[in-house]
Amino acid sequence: NAGVTQTPKFRILKIGQSMTLQCTQDMNHNYMYWYRQDPGMGLKLIYYSVGAGITDKGEVPNGYNVSRSTTEDFPLRLELAAPSQTSVYFCASSYSASWGAGSTDTQYFGPGTRLTVL
Amino acid sequence: KNEVEQSPQNLTAQEGEFITINCSYSVGISALHWLQQHPGGGIVSLFMLSSGKKKHGRLIATINIQEKHSSLHITASHPRDSAVYICAVGLSLGETSGSRLTFGEGTQLTVNP
Numbered sequence: 001n002a003g004v005t006q007t008p009k010f011r012i013l014k015i016g017q018s019m020t021l022q023c024t025q026d027m028n029h030n031y032m033y034w035y036r037q038d039p040g041m042g043l044k045l046i047y048y049s050v051g052a053g054i055t056d057k058g059e060v061p062n063g064y065n066v067s068r069s070t071t072e073d074f075p076l077r078l079e080l081a082a083p084s085q086t087s088v089y090f091c092a093s094s095y096s097a098s099w100g101a102g103s104t105d106t107q108y109f110g111p112g113t114r115l116t117v118l
Numbered sequence: 119k120n121e122v123e124q125s126p127q128n129l130t131a132q133e134g135e136f137i138t139i140n141c142s143y144s145v146g147i148s149a150l151h152w153l154q155q156h157p158g159g160g161i162v163s164l165f166m167l168s169s170g171k172k173k174h175g176r177l178i179a180t181i182n183i184q185e186k187h188s189s190l191h192i193t194a195s196h197p198r199d200s201a202v203y204i205c206a207v208g209l210s211l212g213e214t215s216g217s218r219l220t221f222g223e224g225t226q227l228t229v230n231p
Binding site for chain 2: 040041042048058059088092106107108109111114
């Protein structure tokens, strides 16, 4: 199994450009997540999905959109890139909700995408 | 004040030393995670626990629910343990709002040979 894969690994965007960060998992996990990690800060949840066709906002959803048409794929869309979106983006997946009461599940992370908006 | 506080922020140790990284949180949680972020950026989940203690090799994680505190211990530390260690807690947002993971800022551990 490849686990969680993300593309691209690096990207430089100009202000106002759009792009899609791809995320795929081959573990048949129900839950998928997008995080951003800024220097010196903890990971922040952008969006998450509990299954195909179902998505919900996390802590910092503004400026982003997601879709979940299949169990495997969870792309993150930036419509109008801004310098504040310069960050490292991580996709993760888990079989069930890692925060749920009594849950014993863990999250598996992709390698990350380093995005710079100039 | 952050909901999740880690200490220390940076830690330098000599090979073989016993390492302790602390995590305190301010609200009731359903689960606590310890993660390791390698120098190359990859993140790996080490432990998830909601009570007591877990051990995996030289790593031990404990949690005290009453004191809202968790510790990650590394015995016989090695330079390959050098990484950022991240604590994350599962927080309820309320009955109709679900819940989310909140991450600490991480502890940068450097183990010198």
